[in-house]
Amino acid sequence: MSDRFSFNQATANRWAIPDLVAGCVDAGVTRVGLWREQVADFGLEKTAALVKDAGIEVTSLCRGGFFSKPEWYEENRRAIEEARVLGAPVLVLVSGGLPPGSRDIDAARRHVGDAVGRLVPAAVEAGVQLAIEPLHPMFASDRCVVSSLGQALDLAAPYPAEAVGVVVDTYHLWWDDAVWAQIARAGREGRIACFQAADWITPLPEGxxxxxxxxxxxxxxxRRFRAAVDAAGYTGPVEVEVFHADLWARPGAEILAATIAAYREHVA
Incomplete structure (x- = not known):
């Protein structure tokens, strides 16, 4: 198994954490990306002990952000602490959409930058890099006002690269003709914190x-994306993160095997 491959928990989101860990051990997978909800269900300390005992590295924790919510600061402080306990070097941030009743997307993006700045001291103390993830523009109103890699890099720019980086997610960025130059920029600035691979299918499902x-x-x-992040100097994990109901309906071990095969053939 490639030492860069990381299996993101969302790809088999019905697989309980003990089964996920056991399945990864059986398949020779040594890296996983975890999600806060599933970690909370099993228990933070129990999850941390389980992955450590299994020799599995947690490559990222999803997710923080959603800065349009009133309780964003306290929630993100908790997320940073969870990442520290799990040994996850990266906390993925999905910014959140427009505040209720607002149409001012510029102000919403400025708020994201300010909010990230407020979290930097806690992230530095915990040894966790905050990773701003741009999402496809169709999610701008309700999930993420950060829609391009360039926007994410601009928001990260005021802060040290070891504290704030960006996520390069192929699903969300494949459409952008500026993405290749922005990946190169992210490399020069040392800000590629996480690389996630998934494909885009049409027609889109109802959800x-x-x-x-x-x-x-x-x-x-x-593979063009993977080559671009490599050329930008990124040598870290390659997470495969897929959300699809038909995939989730399959047994966890079968999902993992299919993910490994797809990664080897189309990404590595």
Missing amino acids: VLLGRALPGEGCVEL
């Missing part, structure tokens, strides 16, 4: 959040 597919099933030039 557009579930429109991701395994590598090779859609239209994204996945």
